[in-house]
Amino acid sequence: MGLVRDREQRAFEVVYDRHGGAAYSLAYRILGDPRAAEDATQEAFLSIWRSGARYDPLRGSVRNWVFGVVRNRAIDALRRGSAKRTPKLAMDGGELIEKQPSADQTEAEAIRRETAKEVRGRLDELPGEQSQVIELAYFGGFTHSEIAEMLQMPIGTVKGRMRLGLEKIRAGLAEEML
Amino acid sequence: MSAADHRAWEEELAGYVLGALDPAEREAVESHVAGCERCRSDLRWIGAAIEVLPASVEPHEPPARLRRRLLAAVRAEARAADATTTVPGRWRDAVARTLRPGLAYVAAGVLVVGGAIGYVAGQSGKADETTVTARATASAPAGTEATVVRSGDAGTLRTTGLPQPGGSGVYQVWIRDGDVIEPSTTFVVDRAGAGVAAIPAGLESGDAVMVTREPRGGSDAPTTAPLLRAPLG
Numbered sequence: 001m002g003l004v005r006d007r008e009q010r011a012f013e014v015v016y017d018r019h020g021g022a023a024y025s026l027a028y029r030i031l032g033d034p035r036a037a038e039d040a041t042q043e044a045f046l047s048i049w050r051s052g053a054r055y056d057p058l059r060g061s062v063r064n065w066v067f068g069v070v071r072n073r074a075i076d077a078l079r080r081g082s083a084k085r086t087p088k089l090a091m092d093g094g095e096l097i098e099k100q101p102s103a104d105q106t107e108a109e110a111i112r113r114e115t116a117k118e119v120r121g122r123l124d125e126l127p128g129e130q131s132q133v134i135e136l137a138y139f140g141g142f143t144h145s146e147i148a149e150m151l152q153m154p155i156g157t158v159k160g161r162m163r164l165g166l167e168k169i170r171a172g173l174a175e176e177m178l
Numbered sequence: 179m180s181a182a183d184h185r186a187w188e189e190e191l192a193g194y195v196l197g198a199l200d201p202a203e204r205e206a207v208e209s210h211v212a213g214c215e216r217c218r219s220d221l222r223w224i225g226a227a228i229e230v231l232p233a234s235v236e237p238h239e240p241p242a243r244l245r246r247r248l249l250a251a252v253r254a255e256a257r258a259a260d261a262t263t264t265v266p267g268r269w270r271d272a273v274a275r276t277l278r279p280g281l282a283y284v285a286a287g288v289l290v291v292g293g294a295i296g297y298v299a300g301q302s303g304k305a306d307e308t309t310v311t312a313r314a315t316a317s318a319p320a321g322t323e324a325t326v327v328r329s330g331d332a333g334t335l336r337t338t339g340l341p342q343p344g345g346s347g348v349y350q351v352w353i354r355d356g357d358v359i360e361p362s363t364t365f366v367v368d369r370a371g372a373g374v375a376a377i378p379a380g381l382e383s384g385d386a387v388m389v390t391r392e393p394r395g396g397s398d399a400p401t402t403a404p405l406l407r408a409p410l411g
Contacts, residue, residue, distance in 0.1 A: 012252055016245060024240035026232045038244050049252050061401075067232045075197065119234040137198035138231050144198050156189075163192040169227040 023070040030074040030139050040077050044070040075141035130165030195225045312408030324406045331382040337373040343391050350392040351375050353384035364396040
């Protein structure tokens with residue numbers, strides 16, 4: 001049993017080393033605060049450790065499983081009020097400014113940064129009203145009705161924009177695979 | 179169900195994958211999707227869009243103390259666990275899917291799923307040919323069948339009952355050798371679900387042939403669960 005536990009710990013370590021940086025970045029994006037992001041990432045990975053048996057390969061990649069858990073923890077933290085819950089949209093401008101690479105930036109981080117830039121470029125091609133509702137939901141943890149109230153528009157409009165935006169993102173992915 | 183009704187569900191599915199539904203709405207979607215193949219298919223399709231969003235965020239390096247704290251907590255929990263406690267055994271799945279070094283990777287992650295394997299070996303028309311019958315895994319549609327006709331190191335896979343893989347997908351053959359999975363041919367199926375794939379090499383060293391659905395052009399390592407498996411004996 002000791003051997004099994006050793007192997008499971010090593011497996012967890014590998015999963016953290018592969019996905020911890022991206023997971024922390026996602027939490028940071030949602031919470032906008034490094035300490036809150038650290039706490040949410042820690043909670044998420046401990047939850048992942050404790051529930052590793054529930055990972056189902058049929059439901060997608062490990063990376064997306066980790067992202068799902070981290071997002072849920074970060075949104076929970078937002079709703080608990082451990083970070084200020086204000087809409088923080090890419091269209092605000094600040095998020096789009098690329099940081100200058102520091103001298104000690106690792107190659108892996110440089111690749112992640114480049115990938116993020118490319119993906120953001122694709123998202124920027126969406127009409128603003130569609131990316132707005134998608135970001136409010138995914139990164140802000142707001143529901144349909146909360147977004148409708150915030151933007152003062154019918155809930156049906158919010159739903160329609162979400163769907164259209166996701167369809168465009170998905171269609172773009174399909175084109176890349178051709 | 180009318181097209182308008184489905185459009186309404188499509189919009190709910192977008193909210194579902196974005197986490198924008200309240201608990202009652204979420205429950206209603208899950209209940210509907212459980213009984214609606216069209217919506218299940220749509221959910222898989224639109225759900226892929228969500229994977230783009232985390233990749234779009236500005237990277238930040240987590241503090242080193244986070245890793246130290248996490249590993250210390252995990253070690254402590256593992257030590258405290260009763261020897262009879264079930265350990266998270268499927269971590270091996272997770273790590274196998276995480277460690278994908280290009281052309282080959284630890285097989286456990288994609289092999290634990292699926293149903294029993296059927297194996298029927300017999301002689302076919304030519305003296306040096308052997309026919310291996312594979313049974314579909316639990317991930318395959320009902321009625322999916324396949325055979326591999328071997329002739330030395332090469333062979334031919336014939337399938338029936340597989341759905342067409344969609345505009346941007348293909349089926350791919352894999353040859354497993356212990357913990358290593360090597361990519362082989364890709365193929366598509368006709369409207370009747372019949373497909374044929376030539377396997378140019380690898381059968382003598384492999385212990386099983388598998389089929390997965392992959393993006394067009396194939397993959398270096400399986401990205402979906404096997405639909406068919408045929409042990410090579």
